[in-house]
Amino acid sequence: MPDLAIEVRDVVKHYRTPGRGDVHALDGVSIAVEPGRVLGIVGESGCGKSTLARLLTRLERPDAGRIDVLGQPLATARGSALRQLRRTIQLVFQDPYASLDPRQRVGDALTEVLAVHRIAESAADLLELVGLPATTASRYPHQLSGGQRQRVGIARALAVRPKVLVLDEPVSALDVSVRAEIINLLGSLRSELALTFVFISHDLGMVRHLADDIAVMYLGKIVEYGPWNQVSDAPRHPYTRALQAAVPIADPRHDRARSTHTVAGEVPDAANPPTGCRFHPRCPLAEDICRREEPALLPKSGGYRLACHVMQRELAASDGTRTGSGAAASGSASTGGGVR
């Protein structure tokens, strides 16, 4: 077993669009997921999270960089090696209604996948695996509820016995009352089948609940990355903080206790990203250096990474204070207070 289920290194993906220039969907993104772990990816529109899902499942290839799945290079794989890899990593879509053929019975859709890949398993087994009765096989997608359809979508992804599932907003299109059961199903499948998940969502609350690690993306870059509790509950990047403050919590005691800090403006055009730090035009902490120089995603302790000039300096200063070794960054402690 390789050390990593997924390793993405410095992946770049630009889309050429007529009249608008190159859309920088991904600009140097690196992630690593150990087998059996859940990586949550959060971000708003244009951050590149869905492009990453498409690259991870080889629906598209990166312009540059490397993607390894279970130690095998995905971007350059061909022929039977590619077929093998494609079975290893499967995508579950947001809207199972759009990804199922409306004129095909559920059972036929699953049997087709099994036959193509010559897998000796029945559609009924797959349905049972995702908690659906065997009678579902004779139904058409429109005869199912949203939750049942998403179970079918998951069953289809599992048909080829993958090791990794890429889940692109798997519950966002579902009614609130069925989201929990799909999340619970994913959780139990993960432990039963020893799956690795990349869970993509705009919903920080859901990601926080499910993920071991969280990567926060903004305009084609990862801005903060690390263990779930550090990123979700004690974020340092001003964008993660804004995101955390903006996501409403369904509990007024929690929600109204938080400062309703609003960041101004909207995500800029990915065809023309801002110079320096891409978040600087909206950032309450922005300084001169943020307009000029793009901050690198620098590793800190415990697998935590951060791309922010101001907060990196502060982190260095507080580390320095704690260890007593050269605390040079003076005057930076006051700048952090304005965010929350």
Next chain:
Amino acid sequence: MNAPLLQVRGLQTAVRTRAGELEILRGVDLAVDRGETLAVVGESGSGKSFTALSITGLLPPDASITAGQVLLEERDLAAMPAKERRTIRGAEIGMVYQDPMTSLNPVMRIGTQVAEGLTAHGWSKQAARARVVEVLGEVGLPSPERLVRLYPHQLSGGMRQRVLIACAIAPRPKALIADEPTTALDVTVQQQILDLVARLRDEYGLAVIWITHDLGVVARIADRVAVMYAGRVVELADTGTLFAHPTHPYTDGLLRSLPTPDDPHQAPLPQIGGVPVSLSALPSGCPFAPRCPQRVERCEAAEPDLADRDGSLAACWVPPERWVTATTSEAAHA
């Protein structure tokens, strides 16, 4: 005490289908007063959007109000001729919808679109032009004088939603009906729009009805909440009370199913079992009964009406003190 600005009483709305008449709203009761935000929350098929459309008189042609009242300052809009109702819609009740791209005319300048709603209600062209610039500023759009000459595609999603809000409040309405206006927006932009509507509500003394499926948004903006299920309001309460002490098992189940910062990490979430109800196949009795952990015999026999529960209103035969401890997380799906 004066009656609330806008009251909906016993509202029933039906759609004609090939299989006959389908009741979408089966007796909706709610009220909202000046300066107050009422959130109407529900899932698909609950009737929350039809409630908004019935109030504003914008039902699709195959749907109509079959019973009940929509009272704006005690005038019944449901009983009014369509022509008279049109003079009230827009002028006295403003509306904002989900998708700012499809609600704006792509080939009409921003200024013309906002002005249209004013001149249609008798504003002179000159007065309308001044008001347009003023209201675009009020909704937080930069350089309104320049903006009036732009087209919708030249604006971002958040700016387009601001333009729609400007259209809605330009005639200085008394009430604002907002149907999922932030669902298509990014969360940081959603936050800006929530702040904006709260400010306008206070400045204008607007009565706001905010339709949403998102309980997080409800917690953030609403003074009171109406929870809908299968075409009726099943719980009506102050926001703080609803979240702290839900008195309908459906509300209770919804709130438990959402991950909060207090929940243990990666532990199973309590889930409501079963399948959302279909309006074309309603069970007899309470429509939530087949999914309800608190179900008793009576629930299958008769549908309960909204009744007082320590200041909240709930349509449930079983009061919370008689609820069995929720075991919904173990009672997993079949």
